[in-house]
Amino acid sequence: MNERVTTIAGRETVCMEPVRYLVEKLRNVRDGATFDCDIAVQLLRCDEALLPELLATARALKEKYHPAVITYSRKVFIPLTNLCRDYCGYCTFRRDPGEPGAHTMSPDEVLSVAQQGENLGCTEALFSLGDRPEALFPEMRETLRRLGYRSTLHYLAAMCEMVLRETKLLPHANPGLLSANWIERLRTSNPSLGLMLESTSTQLAMAHPAAGTPDKVPALRLKTIEDAGKRGVPFTTGILIGIGETMEDRVESLLAIRQLHERYGHIQEVIIQNFRAKPSIPMAAWPEPDIGDLLRTLAVARLLLLDMNIQAPPNLTGLSYERLLEAGINDWGGVSPLTPDYINPEAPWPHLVELRRRTEMAGQTLVQRLPVYPEYTEKVMARGGLLAERLATAMDHAGYARAA
Numbered sequence: 001m002n003e004r005v006t007t008i009a010g011r012e013t014v015c016m017e018p019v020r021y022l023v024e025k026l027r028n029v030r031d032g033a034t035f036d037c038d039i040a041v042q043l044l045r046c047d048e049a050l051l052p053e054l055l056a057t058a059r060a061l062k063e064k065y066h067p068a069v070i071t072y073s074r075k076v077f078i079p080l081t082n083l084c085r086d087y088c089g090y091c092t093f094r095r096d097p098g099e100p101g102a103h104t105m106s107p108d109e110v111l112s113v114a115q116q117g118e119n120l121g122c123t124e125a126l127f128s129l130g131d132r133p134e135a136l137f138p139e140m141r142e143t144l145r146r147l148g149y150r151s152t153l154h155y156l157a158a159m160c161e162m163v164l165r166e167t168k169l170l171p172h173a174n175p176g177l178l179s180a181n182w183i184e185r186l187r188t189s190n191p192s193l194g195l196m197l198e199s200t201s202t203q204l205a206m207a208h209p210a211a212g213t214p215d216k217v218p219a220l221r222l223k224t225i226e227d228a229g230k231r232g233v234p235f236t237t238g239i240l241i242g243i244g245e246t247m248e249d250r251v252e253s254l255l256a257i258r259q260l261h262e263r264y265g266h267i268q269e270v271i272i273q274n275f276r277a278k279p280s281i282p283m284a285a286w287p288e289p290d291i292g293d294l295l296r297t298l299a300v301a302r303l304l305l306l307d308m309n310i311q312a313p314p315n316l317t318g319l320s321y322e323r324l325l326e327a328g329i330n331d332w333g334g335v336s337p338l339t340p341d342y343i344n345p346e347a348p349w350p351h352l353v354e355l356r357r358r359t360e361m362a363g364q365t366l367v368q369r370l371p372v373y374p375e376y377t378e379k380v381m382a383r384g385g386l387l388a389e390r391l392a393t394a395m396d397h398a399g400y401a402r403a404a
C-alpha cells in the first residue's frame with residue numbers, strides 16, 4: 001500500500017508499506033535511534049493498528065528515563081487579574097472591565113488564598129493572569145494606581161514576594177511575555193517561571209485573531225523562553241493542541257522547545273494541553289481533539305523529547321484520565337485541593353486520593369513535587385536569599401516536596 005504524506009517542509013514523500021515501516025522505526029527508537037520530522041507526522045496520523053505499538057514505545061521510554069514515578073504539584077491557583085489585552089478564541093478566563101466576573105485580586109485576597117493552601121499542604125502558588133491589561137484598559141491603570149503599582153508586572157512581583165515572605169508556598173508565575181529584565185526580577189521570588197508556547201503556527205485565525213492577540217506571536221514567545229534559558233531560569237512551557245494547527249505544526253512546536261532545551265538545558269517540563277470547547281468562547285463550536293489524537297500527541301512528544309518531563313492535566317480529559325499514562329507522561333501538573341481551575345472552570349480537579357489510586361493502578365507511584373523539578377533545585381539554591389531558604393525547607397533529600 002502506498003501512502004502520500006506531506007512533510008513539514010511542504011515536500012511530499014511516498015512511504016511503502018507504512019505500518020511495517022513505522023513499526024520498524026518504533027523498534028529502532030526503543031534501541032536509541034532518532035527519527036525525523038516526517039516520521040513524527042506520520043505517527044501523529046497513525047491508524048488504530050499502529051497505536052498500541054506507538055504507545056508501548058512511549059511508555060518504554062518513559063520508564064527508561066522516569067521509572068515508576070508520576071509527579072504532581074499540590075497548588076493553589078491565584079488568578080491575579082483576569083483582565084487581558086488579548087482576545088484568544090479559546091479563552092474562557094479573560095474578561096473586559098465591567099463584564100460579569102471581571103476581577104483583580106487585592107493583596108489580602110492573594111494572601112488569604114495562599115494561607116488556606118498552606119494549611120492544606122500546598123507547596124505552589126500558581127499565579128495566572130491576563131497579559132498587560134493596563135495597555136488597553138484605563139480601568140486597570142486606575143486599579144494599579146490605587147494599589148500603588150506602575151504595571152501589572154510590578155504588582156505581580158510584589159505579590160510573589162509577599163507570598164514567599166508570608167507563607168511557605170513557592171510562587172510560580174505565568175504572566176505572559178516577559179522581557180529579560182522582568183525575568184531577572186521575578187526569578188528572585190519564583191524558583192521557576194512559565195509561558196505556554198502553544199504553537200509555532202502563525203495561521204491560527206480562530207485561536208489567535210489578527211490584531212486581537214499581540215502577545216501570541218510565536219517568535220516573541222520563543223524569545224521569552226530563550227531569555228529565561230540565557231538566565232538559567234527553570235521554565236515550564238508546552239503546546240495547546242486542537243486550535244487549528246496542523247500535525248506538522250505540532251511537531252515543529254515540539255522541536256522548537258527541544259532545541260531551546262538542548263541549547264540552554266532549562267525547560268523543566270513540557271505541557272501537552274488539549275483544547276476544550278466552552279459555550280462562552282468564540283471557538284464554542286470548534287471540534288475538540290479526541291482521546292486518540294491526544295494519546296498520539298503525548299506519545300510522539302515522548303519520542304521527540306525523550307528524558308524531558310512531560311505533563312498532561314488530568315482534568316481536561318474526562319473521567320478516564322488515567323489513560324493518559326498509557327502514552328508515557330510522567331507528570332499530572334498542578335492539582336489543587338482548594339481552588340478551581342480558573343482556565344477550565346467546567347473541569348474539576350480530581351480528588352488527590354482518587355488521583356493516587358488511579359496512578360497506582362497503572363503501576364506507578366504518585367509523588368508530590370515542588371513548582372521546580374528536582375533536577376533544577378541546586379541551581380535555585382545557588383541563588384541564595386529567602387527563595388533558597390524556603391526551597392530548602394520545602395524539599396526532601398531527593399528534591400521533591402517534603403512530606404507534611
Ligand code: SF4
Pocket residue numbers: 084085086087088091092093094129130131176215
Ligand atoms: S489565553 Fe491568556 S492571553 Fe489569551 S485571552 Fe486568555 S488570558 Fe489573555
